Amino acid sequence: MFDFLEGYDLLGAFWVTVKLAVYSGLGSLIWGTLLAGMRVSPVPLMRGFGTAYVNVVRNIPLTIIIVFTSLGLFQTLGVSLGAEDFKDVNFRLAVLGLTLYTAAFVCEALRSGINTVPVGQAEAARALGLSFTQVLRLVILPQAFRSVVNPLANVLIALTKNTTVAAAIGVVEAANLMKTMIEAEAQLLLISAVFAFGFICLTLPTGLILGWVSKKVAVKR
């Protein structure tokens, strides 16, 4: 029944999907944290930049960003991110695009986490004479981190699903392989079912585990 799978690197394609998700997940966590820092900073210029970045990037389709990294950055401006091989170039460009896009959502998740901490907590800490770093380290961040697990898990799941957009610039990940297989084999529904199952295997456990973690660490108010 499943002999149509022979000759295709199914696991390899899903491995590329996982690699895309992990690299751009880490990248967007770093860039998103920097952006969130800017959005809550006391410096008006940084706040303005963070707000503008989030509003612009959130409202552009991811597809346009990914296609732009290939057509605009690579083919027009010659940005190849230090890769020699054509395959590597596309992979790195996809990671770049996914990172820039997802960072806006990571930033919003982190900011909403900080906003869940009641102002009274910080005021009480300041009244006790704690310094800015102490307030941050002892009172605010411990609470903010806990309430941010669930939104971040949602961003990670959405990112995993969004990696399929990299198929638009020829990265051989799951959706790309699926398109090739559908064109070559006469097993449409079975092929789709296999790939759907693959994505459910990636997203469902992430949601279950991180949902459980966020319930464990949630602050009871």
Add this chain to the structure above:
Amino acid sequence: MTSVLYDAQGPRAKQRNILYTVLFLVVLAAVVWWVYDSLNAKHQLDWIKWEPFFSSSQPWETYLWPGLQETLKAASLALVIALPLGALFGIGRLSDHRWVRIPSGAVVEFFRAIPVLILMITANAAYSEYTDISSEMRPLYAVVTGLVLYNASVLAEIVRAGILSLPRGQTDAAKAIGMRKGQTMRHVLLPQSVTAMLPAIVSQIVVIVKDTALGGAVLTFSELLASVRPMSANYGANTIACFTVIAVIYIALNFTLTSFASWLEGRLRRGKKSTGAVLGPGTVEAAGGTAPISVSGDFKSGAGGGGI
């Protein structure tokens, strides 16, 4: 300005802020200069590449407006079909009957866990194999089908969360005056929850509009993004200019919708007539995992990932 993080600033903090502002300006200026320089080196900023968009209406009439029409057509078709389907499955998940609740939950969780691109590719191949839809209409059908399947399941979650966000007293009062379950849903719960979930629905429209671009990139659907290649070929390889114009159109469209959603949310929250239950744009993303609302469904997993 006071916030959780910092208090109203004194003279030393103000001086430090000025220092940070200057440092940030320097970094920002360096980045802007680098972008300008690399664009200029490839002659992408030459006026001749930008001029077609300003001096003549031809690129708008030939490429951009038809592309935007296709985008809006696909998005509105998807929304119109997905809304009733979503309402059906959302109410189905709240049913008292196990044989309605479990299948609805399974369908919703299944389509929420799969990338919309996979659904579109499958729909495209299925239409070409099993139906005789003409090949120029097929991309539209495939895009709309993919969007409907995915967004109906997200909307189902919105509807469910909207109904659950109403105070319990509403159901109890309806029961007390002798309404049946169907009557309670039709006359009491649905009308109130529609206003509660409006902001969340509007922000889901943004997701639908953004996802139509997938069809242009992968399925030869002639929407806004797909007009980049013919346009830049026609006006002298002005790729950067084309992308900028298209991005600006998308930002204008979606920013209007996003602002409308948050305005609506603020208005509903302040309103005195409602029960006070409002579903903000981000609420439902959380509904899958650690539900802030207690849900009687059998599927609490949630691999949806919200509207990104």
